[in-house]
Amino acid sequence: MSTQEQEERTIRCLIAKVGLDGHDRGAHVISRAFRDAGFEVIYSGLHRAPDEIVQAAVQEDVDVLGISILSGAHNTLVPKIIAGLEEYDAFEDTLILVGGIVPDDDREELLEMGVSAVFGPGTPMEDTIEFVRENVHERK
Amino acid sequence: MSPAESDGEVGAEADGEPSDGSNGASVESELVADVLDGKHRALARVISKIEDRSPGYRDIVSELHRHTGHAEVLGVTGSPGAGKSTLVDKLARTYRDQGETVGVIAVDPSSPYTGGAVLGDRIRMASNVGDMDVFFRSMSARGTLGGLSTATADAVKALDAFGKDRIIIETVGAGQNEVDIVRTADTVCVLVQPGSGDDVQMLKAGILEIGDVFVVNKADMDGAQRTVAELEEMIHMRQNPGKNLDTGHHGPVDEDEMADVAIDDAEEEAWDPEVVETVATSGDGIEELVETLAAHRTWLEDTGALAEKARTRYAAEIRQLLRADAARILEEELADRGGVDGLADRVVDRETDPYTVAAEVIEPIEECVRERRE
Numbered sequence: 126m127s128t129q130e131q132e133e134r135t136i137r138c139l140i141a142k143v144g145l146d147g148h149d150r151g152a153h154v155i156s157r158a159f160r161d162a163g164f165e166v167i168y169s170g171l172h173r174a175p176d177e178i179v180q181a182a183v184q185e186d187v188d189v190l191g192i193s194i195l196s197g198a199h200n201t202l203v204p205k206i207i208a209g210l211e212e213y214d215a216f217e218d219t220l221i222l223v224g225g226i227v228p229d230d231d232r233e234e235l236l237e238m239g240v241s242a243v244f245g246p247g248t249p250m251e252d253t254i255e256f257v258r259e260n261v262h263e264r265k
Numbered sequence: 266m267s268p269a270e271s272d273g274e275v276g277a278e279a280d281g282e283p284s285d286g287s288n289g290a291s292v293e294s295e296l297v298a299d300v301l302d303g304k305h306r307a308l309a310r311v312i313s314k315i316e317d318r319s320p321g322y323r324d325i326v327s328e329l330h331r332h333t334g335h336a337e338v339l340g341v342t343g344s345p346g347a348g349k350s351t352l353v354d355k356l357a358r359t360y361r362d363q364g365e366t367v368g369v370i371a372v373d374p375s376s377p378y379t380g381g382a383v384l385g386d387r388i389r390m391a392s393n394v395g396d397m398d399v400f401f402r403s404m405s406a407r408g409t410l411g412g413l414s415t416a417t418a419d420a421v422k423a424l425d426a427f428g429k430d431r432i433i434i435e436t437v438g439a440g441q442n443e444v445d446i447v448r449t450a451d452t453v454c455v456l457v458q459p460g461s462g463d464d465v466q467m468l469k470a471g472i473l474e475i476g477d478v479f480v481v482n483k484a485d486m487d488g489a490q491r492t493v494a495e496l497e498e499m500i501h502m503r504q505n506p507g508k509n510l511d512t513g514h515h516g517p518v519d520e521d522e523m524a525d526v527a528i529d530d531a532e533e534e535a536w537d538p539e540v541v542e543t544v545a546t547s548g549d550g551i552e553e554l555v556e557t558l559a560a561h562r563t564w565l566e567d568t569g570a571l572a573e574k575a576r577t578r579y580a581a582e583i584r585q586l587l588r589a590d591a592a593r594i595l596e597e598e599l600a601d602r603g604g605v606d607g608l609a610d611r612v613v614d615r616e617t618d619p620y621t622v623a624a625e626v627i628e629p630i631e632e633c634v635r636e637r638r639e
Contacts, residue, residue, distance in 0.1 A: 134317045135380065135407065160381035165405050170388035177394045181387060184400055186309035214306050264313075 136261055138189040141169040141178045143206070146196035151224065155191060158250045164189075164257070175202055179209030182219060188261045194225040199235065207239050218262040222253070293321045297328045300427050305397060308427050312402055315419045326419045332426035336368070337562060340447035341435045342475070343456030348482040350389035351545040352456065352554075353435050357399050358392040359555050360431045366398045368424035370417060372436040375405040382406075386435065400424065414445040415585055418578075421449055447475055448578065451571060452561045454478045454554075457496060460488035473499055476538055477561050480554060484542035496540050536564050598626055 140156050142149050149171055156166045167185050169178060182190050190210075192203060203223065210216040216239065223235055224244045232243045241260055244253055296314075299307030311329075314322040339356075341349050350371065357367045369390075375382035384403035393399040404417065417434060424432050434450055447453045455476035479500070481493050539557045543550035565571035599605050608622050 134319070135405075137313075156383050160376065160383050161379055163376075163379040163381045165375070165382045165384060165403075167384045167387055167403050174395070180395060180397060181401075183305055184309055184402055185387075186306075186313040264310075 134264070136164045136189065136257065137167070137185060137187045138164050138191060138257070139167045139169060139178070139182050139185060139187040140191045140193065141173060141181070141206075142171045142193055143173050143175060143178055143202045144194065144196055144198045145172065146194065146198075147171060148195055149193070151195075152193045155193070155224065155250070155253070158254065159257075162254045162257075175205035175209060178206050179213065179215075182206075182210060183213045183215050187219065188264075189220045189222065189257055191222045191224060194223065194227075197226065199223060199225070199227055200231060203235060203240065204238060218264060220257065220261055222257075224248075224253075293324045294328070297325055300329065300423060301332060303428065305400065308400065308423060309402070311423045312420045315423065316404065316407070316416050318416075322419075326422060329422050329426040333422050334425065336421075336425040336429050336432045338421060338425075338432045338434065338450045338452075339558065340450030340453040341433060341456065342437070342447050342453065343480075343482075344458065345437055347456040347458045348545045349435050349437075349456055350386040352480065352482060352543060352551075353386075353433050354390045354392050355545055355548050355551045356433060356555065357390070357431075359551055361393065361396065361399060365430035366428065367393075367400070368421075368427070368429035368432045369399065369401045370404055370420055370424070370432070370434045371401065372404045372406060372417065372434070374437065375407050380407060400427070400429065414449065415582070415589075418449045418582060448581070451565060451574060452477050452558055454480055454558065456480045456482050457492060459483055459486045459492045477536060478554070478557050479538060479540045481540065481542050482545050484550065485544050489542065493540055493542060500538050500540070534564075534568065536561065536570075594630065595626070598630065602626065 138159050140152050140159070142152055152168065156168050159166045167181065167187065169181055178190070178192070181187075190206075192199075192206065194202065207216060207221070210219055210221075221240045222242050222244065223240050225246075227235065227243050227245065235243055242256055296307050296311055300311055311322075311325055313319075314325060341353055341356075343349050353369060353371070357369060360367050371384070371386040373382055373384045373386065382405035384405060387401060387403055390399070390401055393401070402420065404420065407416075421432055421434065434447065436447065453475050455478070457479060459481060479496050481489055481496065483489065484493075539560075541550060541554045541557050543554055545551070565574070599608075602608065608617075611617050612619055612622065
């Protein structure tokens with residue numbers, strides 16, 4: 126890495142597994158892809174409570190929070206995370222992505238709630254990375 | 266318990282002499298005030314600015330500096346898989362149970378190709394999830410040489426000013442860079458895994474020289490006793506100058522290390538590194554480790570070694586900052602002369618040589634400095 130590159134802000138991401146579902150292959154794949162894209166990725170590990178995700182997102186000062194949910198519990202878990210981020214003034218400059226199995230109706234609801242994008246199965250990795258690069262929030 | 270113990274609300278805006286007249290100063294002062302006020306978000310943001318070397322980060326660190334000096338800083342290092350994160354988790358829990366607040370900085374490697382990194386230590390902080398008074402921050406090496414230790418030292422200052430009682434720096438102890446980081450700590454704890462190599466590994470430079478406390482983690486594994494015995498033996502030899510092995514103690518020396526040696530020799534009652542056995546996953550031995558760490562702390566304070574360490578550390582920090590600034594001036598000078606590539610081409614063509622080029626570039630700068638001094 127050259128000196129110029131170091132002066133650029135590195136995009137930091139938290140890849141979070143919330144709730145009971147025990148499959149994190151997708152989370153691993155996206156972590157790896159983000160790493161290869163030059164991002165710094167913090168992986169939460171399985172079975173996290175919304176509070177724990179909020180704590181990690183705030184302390185790590187991440188630009189991107191990617192929530193991976195396959196269990197269908199997104200309607201209860203995601204709002205809790207968003208409320209937690211708001212409590213710490215972290216909601217506005219965190220780009221929130223949801224990945225996993227999300228029915229179309231719920232998708233709209235998540236977007237209204239403040240999620241920036243929902244990526245279903247089969248989304249090309251480049252699309253996700255591109256989306257992050259283009260939409261990551263400016264920081265003071 | 267409470268953050269921002271000393272000055273609390275006395276914001277930097279009020280008493281902090283604004284270090285420059287630039288319009289960015291207010292954002293920085295606000296951040297500093299929020300950090301002193303115990304706002305987690307501000308602390309997280311300040312550490313990001315430090316890592317990114319964002320404009321204004323130096324002002325922030327300077328303002329924070331006079332609020333520091335209260336935290337006890339512990340460095341934990343060792344090879345990958347030795348169980349550092351799990352041990353740090355348990356240590357943090359123990360300190361929390363004593364009513365203290367804890368900051369943890371965990372350093373992980375970054376890709377030399379893309380700069381990307383997966384920072385995985387947070388997963389093992391299971392005992393402290395949901396406890397905001399354990400502030401855990403992952404840091405990537407970001408492929409820099411020397412820069413990482415500066416960033417880590419500055420992040421420690423931010424946690425200290427925030428009011429953390431204990432700060433733990435966790436890093437993989439594989440190379441020189443990591444050794445630099447642990448120098449930021451008052452006490453250095455080196456983790457050794459049972460059966461992690463033959464006794465030649467222990468003879469190698471580095472690992473034995475930096476440790477104040479050695480932890481044989483996973484002490485329930487086969488070969489743990491042998492590892493303990495080997496460590497004890499090596500430490501004993503190192504402590505005994507009669508065996509003539511003392512020269513290995515501080516291998517290649519720079520000025521900073523010379524200072525260290527001087528203290529070691531002058532000290533009547535030198536610190537005798539301890540070996541502690543733990544099983545981090547179950548918590549066995551953690552209490553004994555905490556006691557040993559406390560004993561080292563007491564030794565540091567009683568002998569004056571703590572003050573000496575701080576002075577050595579700040580001297581090194583000043584030198585490092587000056588070197589970085591001087592390097593920047595030189596880069597500007599090179600750019601002004603059309604970049605280093607053109608000069609290199611002339612050297613390739615045998616028109617000139619590296620020594621002459623260097624002398625030409627540095628001469629005007631040297632002249633300026635000399636004139637100013639006189």
